[in-house]
Amino acid sequence: MKVAFIGTGSMGSLLIEAFLRSGALHPHFICASNRSREKADGLAKRYPGLQAVSSNVEAAAGSQIIFLCVKPLDYPLILAEIADVLDESQIVVSITSPVQIEMLEGRIPCKIAKIIPSITHSALSGASLCIYGQRILPEDRLLLEQLMSSISEPVVIDESETRIASDISSCGPAFIAFILQEWAEAAARHTGLEYHHAIRLGAEMLHGTGKLLTGSGFSPEELQRRVAVPGGVTAEGIAVLRVRLQHVFSALIETTHRKYEEDLSKLDQLFTKQAGQV
Ligand SMILES: NC(=O)C1=CN([C@@H]2O[C@H](COP(=O)(O)OP(=O)(O)OC[C@H]3O[C@@H](n4cnc5c(N)ncnc54)[C@H](O)[C@@H]3O)[C@@H](O)[C@H]2O)C=CC1
Numbered sequence: 051m052k053v054a055f056i057g058t059g060s061m062g063s064l065l066i067e068a069f070l071r072s073g074a075l076h077p078h079f080i081c082a083s084n085r086s087r088e089k090a091d092g093l094a095k096r097y098p099g100l101q102a103v104s105s106n107v108e109a110a111a112g113s114q115i116i117f118l119c120v121k122p123l124d125y126p127l128i129l130a131e132i133a134d135v136l137d138e139s140q141i142v143v144s145i146t147s148p149v150q151i152e153m154l155e156g157r158i159p160c161k162i163a164k165i166i167p168s169i170t171h172s173a174l175s176g177a178s179l180c181i182y183g184q185r186i187l188p189e190d191r192l193l194l195e196q197l198m199s200s201i202s203e204p205v206v207i208d209e210s211e212t213r214i215a216s217d218i219s220s221c222g223p224a225f226i227a228f229i230l231q232e233w234a235e236a237a238a239r240h241t242g243l244e245y246h247h248a249i250r251l252g253a254e255m256l257h258g259t260g261k262l263l264t265g266s267g268f269s270p271e272e273l274q275r276r277v278a279v280p281g282g283v284t285a286e287g288i289a290v291l292r293v294r295l296q297h298v299f300s301a302l303i304e305t306t307h308r309k310y311e312e313d314l315s316k317l318d319q320l321f322t323k324q325a326g327q328v
């Protein structure tokens with residue numbers, strides 16, 4: 051099986067390295083291309099057997115699965131470039147949320163899936179969001195979910211849920227890291243606790259909390275009930291958070307959705323303009 055990665059920036063190389071580390075893919079199965087060849091060459095040097103090629107066409111031709119790991123506005127160009135070497139037997143996976151499955155199905159003959167990854171796959175964990183186009187067969191889903199389960203927990207969602215699901219699973223690590231940073235800075239400011247010490251404590255706490263919420267049957271409500279003992283300090287802290295965070299998450303969701311709509315409309319224009327040129 052040949053698996054291609056077009057775009058070996060942050061996410062493309064993270065996915066390749068996670069698949070290799072998990073043992074799901076052998077370097078000999080992987081073919082990678084990137085606009086500036088050095089990034090793909092660097093991977094080939096680190097993982098002997100991995101093939102770095104100088105054109106996207108070469109990467110796509112004959113690959114059973116092709117991961118498109120580029121930014122949304124780079125899609126129209128790449129699709130136009132590789133369309134001629136693609137056929138109905140191949141699976142093209144988009145890792146970016148605003149590119150709609152029907153946009154891809156309208157351009158190339160392949161089976162289309164959208165799989166939105168997360169930086170957490172670097173630690174072989176976190177949810178990968180799987181969305182399937184109409185041409186995907188049950189055996190294709192099985193293949194993709196088997197592959198993704200080597201580095202993540204595949205979760206099938208509807209395309210209409212992409213933005214909000216990705217806010218949580220893909221943007222979430224950055225949001226939570228920001229909250230931890232703010233908390234550690236406040237701890238250092240108010241109490242003199244060393245910042246790095248606070249971050250270490252917080253990271254261990256997040257690791258443990260994640261385990262409780264995923265493997266140990268704890269719900270967020272149960273966790274709060276068990277920690278916030280009656281008359282204790284946690285309950286007082288939660289009361290502060292309840293008031294201060296009241297509108298924060300609505301504002302966050304409004305903002306990410308507004309940006310998503312902007313990206314969608316730019317993409318629509320690009321795809322329509324290109325269709326007019328064909
Ligand atoms: N960073 C994250 O945590 C996540 C990112 N994503 C999505 O993944 C996509 C890629 O993000 P990053 O990897 O962070 O971006 P990046 O900028 O690090 O990587 C994109 C790569 O694509 C290459 N590229 C651009 N045009 C190309 C072309 N015509 N042919 C070949 N290669 C080309 C660039 O040289 C670059 O190496 C984005 O759409 C992002 O929304 C999705 C989930 C999580």
Ligand SMILES: O=C(O)[C@@H]1CCC=N1
Nearest residue numbers: 147216217220221222
């Ligand atoms: O910030 C972004 O646009 C990407 C999408 C999900 C995570 N990072």
